[in-house]
Amino acid sequence: MSLKSFLAYGAAFALSAVLAPAASADEGMWTFDNFPTAKVKETYGVDLNKAWFDKVQMAAVRISGCSASVVSPDGLVLTNAHCVISCAQNLASAQNDYVNDGFFTTTREEEKTCPGQTAEILLTITDVTADINAATKGLTGADFVKAQEAKSGELEKAGCGDDKTIRCQVIGFYQGGQYKLYKYRRYTDVRLVFYPEFKAGFFGGDPDNFNFPRFNLDSGFLRLYENGKPVKTPTYMKFATQAPKENELVFVAGNPGTTNRLLTVSQLETLRDVSTPTQQLMRSELRGRLIQFSEQSADNKRITTNPLNSLENGFKVGYGQQLALQDPKVMNAKRDEEAKLKAGMSTEDKAAYGDPWADIAAIQTTARELYLPNYFLESSLTSSNLFSYARTLVRAAKERSKPSAERLPEFADSRLPLTEKRLIDGSQIHPAHEQLRLEFYMLKTREYMTADSPITKLMLGKESPEGLSKRLVDGTKLADPKVRKALWDGGWAAIQASDDPMIQYALKLDDEALKLRKEYETKVTGPTRIAAEKIAKIRFKAYGTSTYPDATFSLRLSYGKVTGWDYRGVKVAPFTTFAGLYDRATGNDPFELSPKFAAAQAKIDPKVVYNFSSTNDIIGGNSGSPVINARGEVVGAAFDGNIHSLGGSYYYDGTLNRTVTVSSVAILEALDKVYGRTALVKELTGK
Template identity: 30%
Template sequence: MKKTLLLLCLVAAPAFAGEGKWTPQQVLELSPAWLKAQGLKLPPNKLWDPKRGTGLLAGTVNTGGCSGSFISATGLIITNHHCAFGIIQEHSSPQRDLITGGFLAKAGAEELPGKGSRVQVPRAFTDVTAKINAAVPPGADDLARYKAVDRKQKELVAECEKRPATRCQVATFDGGVNYTLVDAVELQDVRLVYAPPRAVGEYGGEEDNWSWPRHTGDFAIIRAYTAPDGSSAAYSEKNVPYKAEFFFPLSTQGVKPGDFVMVLGYPGMTYRTLLADEMAERQARYYPRIRDVLGEAISLLEAAGEKDPAGKIAVASQLKSLHNVYKNAGGQLAGMRRGQLVEKQRAAEDAVVGWAQKGGAKWSDALKARDALLTEQQASAKTFERDFLLGVSGRLAQGPALATRVARLSMERAKPDLERRPEYMDRELPRIKDSLERAQKNLFPAADKALLHAFVKRAQALRPDERIQAVDTHFGKSYVEKDVTAKIDALYANTKVLTQAERMKMAGETPAQLTARKDPLLAFGMDLAKDQAALDEVRDRRQGAASRLRPAWRAAVMAQAGKPIAPDANSTLRVSFGKVQGYTPRDGAVYLPQTTLTGMLQKHTGEEPFNAPPKLRATAEAKKFGPWVDPRLKDVPVDFLSDADTTGGNSGSPTVNGKGELVGVNFDRVWENVANDFGYNPDVARNVNVDVRYLLWNLDQVEDADALLRELNVRKGSPVVKEAR
């Protein structure tokens, strides 16, 4: 976004309070006086110093799909329980069920390494818009345009990553108004330090998910390690805790209603810049299909898991992810209807069109771009069902997903590195191999077969012009239950894709070598990979068209608004400002902004999902609150609300006060705010945070985690970190 547009923040900022996910650069353009009036005690340049390319915001890390933050100079990172779930699951078994019982390392030697777990520490942000645009040849069609932009992004990333332990990306803002090179240090050795029992970390389960009031202790603590010389290194017993320059001290005083807070993190994707018709398709087709397809998958996984304790652990991570997406889709639909978001977007869009028409020739390109975007959207709608099912296939049966990934890797590796799909470039190989290895823990053939059967049945019901060729080839064009069952049984009985050692060998083989294996599941995966590659090319052309058209339209939108419009979330570092406050979800109901330990006990039923662990319950019932009692509440606070602007990816985000102290950890939004992805509504825009005092109460009164509390400087005595040996 151009600086002239950003400077509008100086006069407009007070008008929209909590709205906006601001980049580090944008924070420096906001009025210091306004920020101070909101409650910021620090100079804005303490948050981010562009000359150094760092600041307090660098204490916020990307954990891969989630956020986290350093809370000590010794590499301790706090994030959500659900964000650390992969490490917890990795080390769990029926004999040592850390998912159910939780985990606390008493010393560094006990900390559990996470296979493939990484954290990225932000280092610099550089505007590369001119370089990207200059890379597009004059007269390039949309596919050529996409390929030119894609190649230039890869070249910039490759140059950036010449330094050791560096992870870079080119982030796109407003569809191509701005391109920014994001530079981060990647730490490769991440270990689990503390995770509460599942009945704390997921208290309320899916029943309470996306809801309020909440009583969930969705927190976990991990630690980043480096080589002894401070450089990033893979796991080794010789590694030492990372020395964090910036971290957030824990506020033992917590928060109260009306307090100023900031939520820092890596929000994934929002869709506020879509055209009204694009939003309407998500409402009418995309989210209903998510509910339909993933709802069926959830039922199949749950039914299979109930029959086998080991299988239940194997599907736990996948099931957790599917549940979250499924319920989110329901919230999006309810929120879009309730808030009339499509209608509001259409009205706003019409206002921009009217304004642009009055501007004459100056904005004619913007109007033409909007019309062309609508034409593109209508074209893509013709193959929606096929594209959706093919796109979601990787979330379903793990066996075909692994076979397809091995096949795609083989196909892409035959190309020069800069011509491959970004996810299959050489820089991604360590991650791919980690995931192929880690997948073994998630395999449960009985459940997998059921998921594949459901996928095949859906694919065979597609219209003749929307067929998935791989399904037709391997299962036929018409659904016959016994035939599909028999063919799936044969695939799984005669494959080595599900054997870890063989799968790792496959990851290094050519397409000819894979074909020579005559492995039936692998053969299906190879054909499915070809279908996916063809779909990718169609989507690349559409993306090329969008990068040509959307910037012109967005420039008109921003000019007509006359005030700053924060760019859609795109998994880059952002800051949201807010206040601790409750809300009114419906007529006659008022929700207070804090919940307590006593409220958690009142929910306890002794059955999932409201089955608090006995030790925690006994401690709470005895009112052993320690120093963590809130004097106003006369209780230990558990969760709190604020009106900060968040979305998916903000899970694990540090919620900090005006002095830069951690007061909580973001983990959710309320049900009425799920559709916030399409538009901010200050009346119901509330994010859910676990109060830091609930974490400290658990560590102190329930776990007696003396060494950890001293390391966090909240218990008397020198912090001690015993290094793993």
């Protein structure tokens, strides 16, 4: 009997790669304007040309929290099932349980708009580092943050004007070493075409999440619409009809969300000791509540499927991150890198920059002290959609009366359209679930801050979390989009006049919450950004731009090869097939075959490659990314990493870190044999 647990020992990685100033083999989430083409040619013998990059960039799509790709000339977009599950949840009802039963269309008329969804395709990248630096020069604390945000909003507005089909976004790279204006083509009518039933898309559920071998049809299709018609997309990537071979070079184009590979050791220690453990404890208890809630009734189960899924995913990611942060080998390697960078500084640099690592370390005492108050007062309650609407309405009403540059960044002119769309589109509201979350975070605030703290007293008064959360959820009308629209349009006067208890509650908390946010910006965010810009400059001097920046949910390209891995003497093969799915099924959730897959067993080719692993360096946000071969064809949709990839927030280890992808051939086989989606197959293959 082997007693090894992947999860328990996932962080015991080889660390050859941690320290390399230049990225090691296959490492990196590269921007399209700084891709190591020469290194790829040298390593894999493949010479990518401009046409290849142009096509991939124009076919790569950013959607809410995920990535995707255009795979037909008629605006058809491939992504993951878990990237469209919230759309399925929003379109569902007690009569149509799309989340568990799937959503299928035969004709385009059946395609339904996903509330709140947008799709963005990157058009151009412009360096605006000089503009940003000029705007913040000599400033400190909250002033630095405000000037930076104001200048970003101004550049965005200047870049895109009022054109709602374009979105401009200023993004910082290398923790502040570079600032670039990313200009996107923006689509706001995105419709659901295909989402498989839960048991097919999420076979193996949470236990198999981040594990491999895997057997998931974690794929879904959307379509871009404009003026009520599918968008013509002459630039698209072909859907491959052959699986990649072992050791074949593949690319992932997508939007990795966040990595923290360039943080300083003291910042990582704050994550290790404060932020991550706190969040893990919150996730665990909330998870226990949601599971118990979901077991109470079929309706509860339906409405919690997606939120629970997302919470469990977050927990597993956090678990892997915590293991990495606790690994002395990881932290020592980070320490060594800092020492090396410091030791390499010139006398002039030392005079100019001082010791920015020490500056950041000194900030950590305050960062730690402010973490919980900020978490509870500024973030936690927004876990309820209804409270989140109320806060957005209250703040938008306050902020819109100011000039754009004076506002909180999320309400700058350039960002208002998205904020408004998200607010008005909203999500389906399930009051019991909303109340559960509000009650939970009010309880946690009282517990962690103590009953006597001013924050708890402000939040609860003499009410109990149970009673207050119920009163707010029962009394509010904000579940109705028309009510939200009226309050948005009515501005500050409407907010002040509102007798909606959730609006009144958000108003009551707002001054203190904003005061705390400002304190955090003054004492933490501002000084951290200033020091981080210095470190970025020191790093550029040492290594040039032969490195890649941390992930920022912007378009990146990673390269790698299709391969398995060896861990503690166990060799994991890179491919799974449909045969493996049928072998793994136990008949019990979450290892139960979907009825459709069970029925199609005789028709399905068991040898078709279902999922595969590759060395590409990706992270959360990359979900749904096209995996692309050297010919520019989509060979699959990346949907996961292996368990070893969870340390990827902090470093990349090419010997173990793997991307997990559902293959295009499996998607085609399933569309044809399981779902009979003839039109979709034809659109993807021309046949």
